[in-house]
Amino acid sequence: MRVSSKDSVVSFQNVWKRYGEVIAASNLNLDVQSGEFLSFLGPSGCGKTTTLRMIAGFDQPSEGDVILKGKRVNGVPAFKRPVNMVFQHYALFPHLNVADNVAYGLKQRSPRPPSKEIESRVSESLELVQLAGYQNRRIWEMSGGQQQRVALARALINKPEVLLLDEPLAALDRKLRREMQIELQNLQRNVGITFILVTHDQEEALSMSDRVCIMREGEIIQVGSPRELYDNPLNRYIADFIGKSNFFDGVVQKSSANDLEIRLNNGAQIVAANSRQHNTYASAAPVTISIRPEQLMLSRRVSQLPDEKAIVINAAVRNRIFLGEHTEYLLYNEQFGEFLALSPRQNEIGEPPFEVNEDIHISWNQEATLVLNHD
Amino acid sequence: MRLYAIAIYLFLYSPIAIIVLFSFNAGRHASDFTGLSVKWYGKVLSNPFAMEALTTSLTVALASAIFASVFGTMAALGLQKVKGRVRVVYDAAIYVAIMIPGIVIGIATLIALVTAFKFLNPALQEFWPSWLGNVPKLNMGYTSLIGAHTMFTMALVIVIVRSRAAGMDRALIEASADLYATPWGTFWQITFPQIFPAILAGFLLSFTFSFDDFIIAFFVAGTETTLPIYVFSSIRRGVTPEINAIGTMVLLTSLALLVAAQFLLRYRDRQSSKINS
Ligand SMILES: Nc1ncnc2c1ncn2[C@@H]1O[C@H](COP(=O)(O)OP(=O)(O)OP(=O)(O)O)[C@@H](O)[C@H]1O
Numbered sequence A: 001m002r003v004s005s006k007d008s009v010v011s012f013q014n015v016w017k018r019y020g021e022v023i024a025a026s027n028l029n030l031d032v033q034s035g036e037f038l039s040f041l042g043p044s045g046c047g048k049t050t051t052l053r054m055i056a057g058f059d060q061p062s063e064g065d066v067i068l069k070g071k072r073v074n075g076v077p078a079f080k081r082p083v084n085m086v087f088q089h090y091a092l093f094p095h096l097n098v099a100d101n102v103a104y105g106l107k108q109r110s111p112r113p114p115s116k117e118i119e120s121r122v123s124e125s126l127e128l129v130q131l132a133g134y135q136n137r138r139i140w141e142m143s144g145g146q147q148q149r150v151a152l153a154r155a156l157i158n159k160p161e162v163l164l165l166d167e168p169l170a171a172l173d174r175k176l177r178r179e180m181q182i183e184l185q186n187l188q189r190n191v192g193i194t195f196i197l198v199t200h201d202q203e204e205a206l207s208m209s210d211r212v213c214i215m216r217e218g219e220i221i222q223v224g225s226p227r228e229l230y231d232n233p234l235n236r237y238i239a240d241f242i243g244k245s246n247f248f249d250g251v252v253q254k255s256s257a258n259d260l261e262i263r264l265n266n267g268a269q270i271v272a273a274n275s276r277q278h279n280t281y282a283s284a285a286p287v288t289i290s291i292r293p294e295q296l297m298l299s300r301r302v303s304q305l306p307d308e309k310a311i312v313i314n315a316a317v318r319n320r321i322f323l324g325e326h327t328e329y330l331l332y333n334e335q336f337g338e339f340l341a342l343s344p345r346q347n348e349i350g351e352p353p354f355e356v357n358e359d360i361h362i363s364w365n366q367e368a369t370l371v372l373n374h375d
Numbered sequence B: 001m002r003l004y005a006i007a008i009y010l011f012l013y014s015p016i017a018i019i020v021l022f023s024f025n026a027g028r029h030a031s032d033f034t035g036l037s038v039k040w041y042g043k044v045l046s047n048p049f050a051m052e053a054l055t056t057s058l059t060v061a062l063a064s065a066i067f068a069s070v071f072g073t074m075a076a077l078g079l080q081k082v083k084g085r086v087r088v089v090y091d092a093a094i095y096v097a098i099m100i101p102g103i104v105i106g107i108a109t110l111i112a113l114v115t116a117f118k119f120l121n122p123a124l125q126e127f128w129p130s131w132l133g134n135v136p137k138l139n140m141g142y143t144s145l146i147g148a149h150t151m152f153t154m155a156l157v158i159v160i161v162r163s164r165a166a167g168m169d170r171a172l173i174e175a176s177a178d179l180y181a182t183p184w185g186t187f188w189q190i191t192f193p194q195i196f197p198a199i200l201a202g203f204l205l206s207f208t209f210s211f212d213d214f215i216i217a218f219f220v221a222g223t224e225t226t227l228p229i230y231v232f233s234s235i236r237r238g239v240t241p242e243i244n245a246i247g248t249m250v251l252l253t254s255l256a257l258l259v260a261a262q263f264l265l266r267y268r269d270r271q272s273s274k275i276n277s
């Protein structure tokens, strides 16, 4: 049996969850560190909610162990676990007012805290979510964003070891969602409670979390900081999921200590730096190379391109989108097909922006080429 | 088309309107309306037989409505956990119980109780411990009335409470458990307040049904007289304004209870739809 590190509040050890034929969670292994903000990210139906519910105690694993603060909690019902959840549709109690909703968890404690203490802690946590003075409102008198805050206050008042959030922002409109993302992040830093968030919005996961756990079809594929996932995705699926990229399929021809020689299916021959790669590849392994749009350098003349180890090809500008800080270009090369490139503004100083239909040069460094497994 | 509708409503409601009207008739005969008066109401209220029948009816209605609400609610909540084929059987059984004609229930209950008493009474004779006093004899009367009405109206309560409970957000139960409430605590703090209006509505409907019921009561009442049975037996001696007065009072009470029940069922729906929107 694997021993989880001392700091981890939640840990999954070979956890499986089956619903009849459906495998909702397959062999999950994960340690969540105390005080971190972790997100589960993945497409619909990949088992994010199931995983969260096993921590909360609404579902029990079919196999394997869920450990909370060093204690195995398989079979321990939800009401005995020191975690709290913010539900997707908030699940506020409609027959209770805001104060009674927030106080609910405290009132279940035995011995029950004195009402003076309950009252002051309710106003404290309402202040925390910027709803001071809303104690006597009915739930249906609150807007969606306010209901969201009540749900947060109702969970945080209990000072749980872990706060679980199941797509808490999905029901809010775009602008409000952005505000709440920042607020949640600040809140997490202030209270120091471990947050575990479920989302299928990659931007949300990347912008808020310390670590992101990417799931697919019940499996955890990669766990890492947003930067790690972006710079070093384990496979094409993740590279595609996290940010945009240019992909080309090919086969490894020669693998040496420093270089990987790859022959792309379009006939081109390229070299990628081996130091950059996650995996080792043998000759004849089918791979995909990935080049991020911001790593492509664009220029009118070849001599302006910096590195001698760079790969250079010609391309025609197909489309140009001005994005403020950056300009996004869609380029076309006969052999490679389409390229997406992101050009920072300062690169264009002294050089007027490229025009549609203009013929230019694209180049990228060997270090920029990422070699990936197909899946 | 309008005329047609008016004719139908006239046909439906004019007998009732006439009863209400003649209950206020000062004269004795239906043939001549000699002016307004409430003297028949006074007469009914001072008639000991009518009052005794009323007491019986109220007792039976109250008791059977309480039993039906309690057991019906328990059954409804229990049934929520039942799934699949077994559930289908239970559901069908409940709807059948509602649709079976009263006369069938009356006869069936009568036969069942008579048969049961035939076995139970001798058994009681045998095994009744002497220190408990005289051996009781099970008979047709209050118990059979309450029993039969409870059985029938329980099905109503089950249907009403279950639809309310099914409409309740399951996440509320989970949220309560998540906030450390025991299952028992969750029931009293969350489930019960949510379904209470439905239970109350079921109670009122059961009460109304039992109070108005003639057919089932007629079979199982034994020596007891409920208000509808009293009315029926008085009518054989001719329709008097007194009967009209009873009819009017029963009508108004029933209507009031039905409206209250309907209001309770609507009220909750409005509240929860407000939250979802
Ligand atoms: N109670 C259940 N009974 C049967 N199958 C279930 C149950 N709960 C979940 N599943 C199945 O398990 C799989 C994972 O479901 P889960 O709800 O965890 O997905 P998710 O990642 O949260 O998706 P979404 O983003 O749509 O919420 C799905 O295929 C789902 O159909």
Ligand SMILES: [Mg+2]
Pocket: A048, A049, A050
């Ligand atoms: Mg989900």
